[in-house]
Structure formats: C-alpha cells, structure tokens
Amino acid sequence: MLAAMPDSAPSPLSSGGASPRDGGDACPGTLRLHRADDGALARVRVPGGVLSPDRADALLAVAGRFGDGELHLTSRGNVQLRGLDAECGGGPADLLGAAGLLPSAAHERARNIVASPLAGLDGSPSVSGWLSELDGLVCGSAAAATLSGRFLFALDSGRGDTDALGADVTLIAEGGDCLLRVGAADEVFRLPAADGPRAALLAAETFLRAARDSGAWRVKDLPDDVRATLVRTTGAAAGSAVHRPRPRTAKAPAPGLVTAPDNGTTVAAISVGVPLGRLAPAQWRLLTETARRYGNELRLTPWRGIVVPGPFGQTGQSGQTGRTRRSEHAAEALDALAAAGLITGPDSPWTGVGACIGHPGCAKSLSDVRAEAGAAVGPVGRLPVYWSGCERRCGHPHGEWIDVVVTPDGHRISHVRGEHRDPRPAVRDDPAALAAAVAEARS
Template sequence: MPPSPSIRPQGAEPPIRDRGDACPGALRLHSAADGHLARVRLPAGDLTARQAEALADAADRLGDGHLSLTSRGNAELRGLPDGCGGRLAALLRDAGLLPSERHERVRNILASPLAGLDRHTPSDVRLWARELDGLLCASESATALSGRFLFVLDDGRGDVAALGGDVSLVAEPGGATGVPAEHGDLSGSVGPLAGSGGTALLRVGDDPAALRIAGPDAPRAALTAAGAFLTAAAASGSGAWRVRELPDGHRLTAQVVAERLRAAGIGCAEVAGAPAPASVPSAAFVPDADSVPYADSSAPGVIEGGDGARALSVLAPLGRLSVAQWRLLTAVAAEDGAGALRLTPWRGIVLPGLSADRAAPRMRELSAAGLITDPDSPWHRIGACTGRPGCAKSRTDVRADATAAVMAGTPVPGEPGQQPAPRGLPVYWSGCERRCGHPHGAWVDVLATAEGYRVSVVRPQRTPAPHPAPATPSAAPCPTTS
C-alpha cells in the first residue's frame, strides 16, 4: 500500500518556503473552477444564530446556495462571482465575523466540540478558545503566522488532540499536583477542572514532551508558544509555515517553549511519560483507569447533559449543506436551543441547549431534511474532497462517485476478492494526490487515478517523523483542509 504523500519518511528534509502560504480567507478569495471561494475562520467552530444567518445570506446572495464545512470546523462559500469581495466583507463584518481583518486567516483554533455539553465532560476549554482568539487578534506579531498554523484545545477526552495541531493544549481531567515551586505558581492545578481552572498539558508539533501549565495561563501560554515558533522560523531562514517544517538545529521543543513561558512569567513543568494523543482521533479516549469512557465525538445523535439539557449532533453528507438545511439548523438553535451552533472537525454541527421534550422531534425534522442523525448511517465517517467540477485538479467527480457507492452499499470500492478495509476507519475519497481535507490518524484512502480508484489504508507512523510534510506540499491552497 503506498503511503500518503502527507507523511514524510523519517530523515527527509523539510521544505524551504520562499513565499507565504496561499490559503484562502474571508478577504483573500481563491479562484476555483466553479468561481471564487471564501473560507471563514470560526475559532472553536462557534457561531451565534445571527452569525449563522449572515453566512446563509452570503451563500444565498453571493454564492452557489451551499455552505461547505471543513476539517478545522470552519465554513466555506463557493461559486462567488468576481467583484463580490467588498459586499462579502461588509456582511461578515456586520455579523461580528471579522473582529480583526489583519488576523482573519490566523484565527485557526480547534476545540473539543462537546466540551461542557455531555454528562461527564471535563473543563470547558472553549473558554480558553475565546480568550486565545482575543489575544491573537490583539497581537501584532501574530499576523506573521501562516494561514495553516493550528491551535488545538482538547478537553481531555482525546477527540481533537491528534488532529495535527502546531500548538496543542490538553486539559487534565483531575488537575495535577506536585509541580516544583521553581517552575512557578501552579496552585490552580489542585482540584477538578472547571472553566479555565485546573491544569493543561501543552505540546508543540510532534514533540512527545509536554509542559504542565495552570489552566488560567493556557491561552497566554499557547500564544507564547506560537511566538517561539515565529522566532525559530525566522532564525532558520526556512520560511516554515508550521512547526513540523522547522529544520534541524531550529526545531521547536518543549524545553525551548518552557524558557519562553518562564520569561513571560508563566509557570510550567516538563511532564515525563505524558500520554500521547490517540492515533485515531474519533476513537473513545480513557485518560486513566478511573476515568469515564467518552462516546465517539464524531458520531451524530442526541447528547444528554448533566443539567438535563440536550444537544443535537448532526453531520452534513460529505460536508456540504444547502442554504435551506443551514437555515433549518439556525432556526432550531434560535427557537429551541441556546441560540448557538458549533461546527465540528468531522464536518458536523452541534446545537446545544434544547429541552428533553424538544430534542427528539427536532432531530426527526433534521433527519427528514437530509442531515445525518444516526451513528449507524452509512454516511458516518465518509468524506470527500471537492472534486470536479469545483476543482480543476481533480480527475473525476469524486462526490458523485462516493454518493453512488454509499447508495449502493459499497462505500469502499475494490476489486473482487480484495481484502476489505478495516471497519470503523474514516473513508476519504480524493480526486488527486493532494488529498485535500483528508483525515488524521488511520484512514481508508480512496484515490482517483488514471486507471480508476485505488484503495489503501494509511496508518500513522508509530514514532513521529522529525519533519512530516504538510498535507499539500506546494503553495497552492487546500480548499477543504482548514
């Protein structure tokens, strides 16, 4: 089985970047085969009902009448006409979706979508996400980050920790004690995590070492670690966009970040033997023997909260929603929910705050509208890149092919007698070798070639390579990766 080109063999040299990344944004539009594309960053995937309505208006008035969900919990508008940039920016600005135009492409913050919603959730790391976003937008130096640099905030269940963050924070469900006094005051680490209290483990790139920090320091520590990356990238002369691209001699390690944190007055301590992120991000994660096993965060369904409230989790088939479906979700959030939507890295939507008596009928309504509401649906864990006609680089209309395969009951194509793909792994259809938007961890790769589709299983390396390549080695934008 050929390896994914996004996994660089050990010992290979990282790329040298001689220009900035070309990732699209809300203001920098990408010219695609089906018109212009805009990517709207939504830190932690959070949207108010009013902001969601603004995106629907933009897709309706300016785009192709659909919204695409990305693997970082962002939203994309496609089919935009020439000269619409000013109108789009005004619409997003009025909705509060452009708090800082200079920072709009660097607001890449991924957080556990179910944090604070299910019965046994640990801390609400989404509070950290909001604070980090504010710090990012107030930082002059942060404008130098690439549009691909990613912050990941995991609430301790392990659902997003393995999604390729450049700076990752993982909340510790029980807090931690015994941090040497010389590393600073970590008194907030005692007791269970609540809100922004407790402790967190900070990692950079694929470095297995972790730093324990106090919960209230987590957002500032994440931004400080990003600043350490910018310093290392500038010193290396490599033009690196991401931590994994830093060359030998300039690699960003926990020790380097610890020095920056202490210089900024942030206490930290290196943690030996900290658990590594799960290799399959959607798998249930149990931090220790006494912890509660969490459900698959990617699965759709009704989520029961400890306070009796319900949240609805649904998926968009192949990550694509019509404006009518999007408006229905917005109406459910506004009329029966908490007035908010959360986009997930599995191209889904979570609607929090429903009462127990309204959850089931609303879920049936969403199912009737074509959204995925059943965890046993054949659409669960099936993804695809844009394909033709939207992407000129694609060899075929992979979405149409994937849809036909799912409807025929064969979501993974193959030759007669071929060994079946392992059950439970995400299946991703790609129109070319760039594999835009492919899953992290282990996944089934369905790749269009000149001879037809080639199916293989991509597995992460047991020992992280020093310099894994980015998902797209060239400077071309990845329309479905961010």
C-alpha cells in the same frame, strides 16, 4: 469597504524582513479569495467552530447573495463559500465584518482554532474561556498576523479529540491545570489553566522566530533540530514536563442525542453529521432555527458535523417530568434534522464518508469524487473513508482511515494508520468493483 484580494497577493512580511515563505501561502480567507473552477472561494474562520444564530444567518446571506447558496464545512470547523462572483469585491467581507465574523483584517487567516465540540456538555470541562481569550490574544498580536493560514491551534477538553488532530499548538484540560503541546511532541508541559492561552500565543510567536530562516509554515515543517529546540524553549517558559503521547485517532462526536453526565437521561445537545460537509440553504436554516429555539449556539466540528447545545425545552421545567419533556423536544428536533437529510445516527450509510470538492469545482481533480462517493455508499464501515480527486488529499482526516485517491491509472485504495500506508491494487473504470473494494477495505 474591505476589498477582496486575489489569491496571488503577497503574504504579510514578518518584522524580520523578507522570508522564504513570502508570497507562498495561498490559503484563502475572506479578504483573499481563491479562484476555483466553480468561481471564487472564500474561507471564513470560525474559531472553535462556535456560531451564534445571527452570525449563521449572515453566512447564509453572503452565500445566497454572492455565491452558490450552499455552505461547505471544512476539516477545521470553518465555513467555505463557493461559486462567488469574481467581481464581488469587498461585499462579502463587509457583510461578514458587520456580523462580527471579521474582527481583524490583519489576522483573519490566522484565527485557526479548533475546540472539543462537546466541551462542557458531556462531563468534560468547558474551553469557552480559553477560546475567547486566545482569539483575542491572536488578534492583538502583530507577530501573529504573519502566521500562515495553515497554522493551527487546538483546545482539548481532555477527551483527546482535538489533541489527535496534529495541531501546531495544543492546550489540554486536565483537572484544574493545563497541558501545552507543541507540534506532535510526546512531551507536554503542565501549567495553571489560566496561563494556557497566553502560553499558546507565546509558543506560536516563538515558532515564527524559529521558522524565519527555514521557510516552514507549520511546526512539523521545521528541521528536526530546530523543532526540538522550539519545544525545549517553549517548555522552559511554560512549566514542568510530562510524557503524554498524542492520541492516534481523532474521534468525532457520535451523531444523535448527547446526554449530560448527571444520570444519562438529560439531553445536553444534538449532534449531526453533514454528508460530504455540504449544507443546502434549507438545511442551514433548520439548524440555525434549532439553535435559536433551544441553546442559541451552533458548534461546527472538525469532522464536518454540527453540535447544537441545549437545554431542550421550556425554562422552569424541573424534575422527572421536565427531563422527559426536554428529551421529547430533543427527539423531535433530531427527527426534523434527519428528515432534512442530515446524519442523526450511527446507522446512516453516510457515517464516516468524506471527500474533497473534486471535479468540476477543482481543476486539479481527476474525477467527480463526490458523485463517486455517493454511488459507492453502502453499509456502515468500521473505518472512515475519504475520497480525493488527486494526490494532494485536501481535507483528509487524521489517524486511521481508508484513503481513496484518483490517479491516471485508476482509484488507488490504501489503509492509512498514522504514517503507515498499506496500498491495494488500483481499481479501473468499474463503479461496481470500486464500491465493493471500498466496502471491503472499510470492514
């Protein structure tokens, strides 16, 4: 049995011995649980967000047997299980391991890989080969086991969506080549696509050596001179340099039907949003059965949504009649998901609304921000909005958004654009005024 460790357990040491980071990485996993106010919390890494229906069933079984029954999506396309019994021991890890969700106990918190959810569906190239190879390389590297749970790889199909997330190492598809970005550097390095996963791992291992004395968890935490040296060192081993600034805004897949690029009528996937990233058992089962019936895969997105790839309809259908019938299947599936309370179109008032877990799940939160976000839901805004119960802003988006933070003086609302923050006066103890202020800021 794989026993779960308390969140106070020390982090693994690198081969270089003791580090300033030793014992400080509190990111939860499946083997190291986090003690929250609503019970223990497990974070299950799902590289690329890709789940088979059978593995989705295993996650639901663990949530129901050991937790509160719900599944919570994270801003990295992973799944959190909350309300776990502190005495559950290695039970969750055993079930998840049997389902293939825990291939390496030593690397389970290092398997942080996000991928473009629409890769291979909307005309952009597939990154599935990169994903499986990189995950295998990470799990096979002794050094990678010492990466913190915060370190992030991103695989971008050329859409610029995951490139905008500020990952530590990013691979970008471009034609038959690959671009490698380290941190947020404007300089990327071109290399053959087949060499991308190994180059990404080598960049991460080079970071670990650079971070040994600084105590940095991520590339952005390195001193400026060390970070610049890391980029140069990685570039020298990778390929020719190309100037390519990182996109400023990460765009989530639009909810609704995703059409293939052939003629704009063939449905390649269904995209749905999940209000506040929280899925009840019935919603999860419906999504799983939809995937099992049509494409046999779920893709969890870094924007707390889910893409279900097709094909939608019976095999052997072809021609205009076949395309029409497949579109009807997709529309029927989308209607069922909408009836279950998921976001299936851009006109949903929940579109772009996010929040941390808030009170009572988190002791640091000053308010029940999920309830407040729900009470303030109104017309769809131009900008997304994220509610945080404290200054930590756990799970906040990237790029441009409206930031609502609870402080002892009230709710502070800011317009965030990259590193720039435009604060507004705090709103105190007036739900109607708060809802109006948020709606105005989003417009």
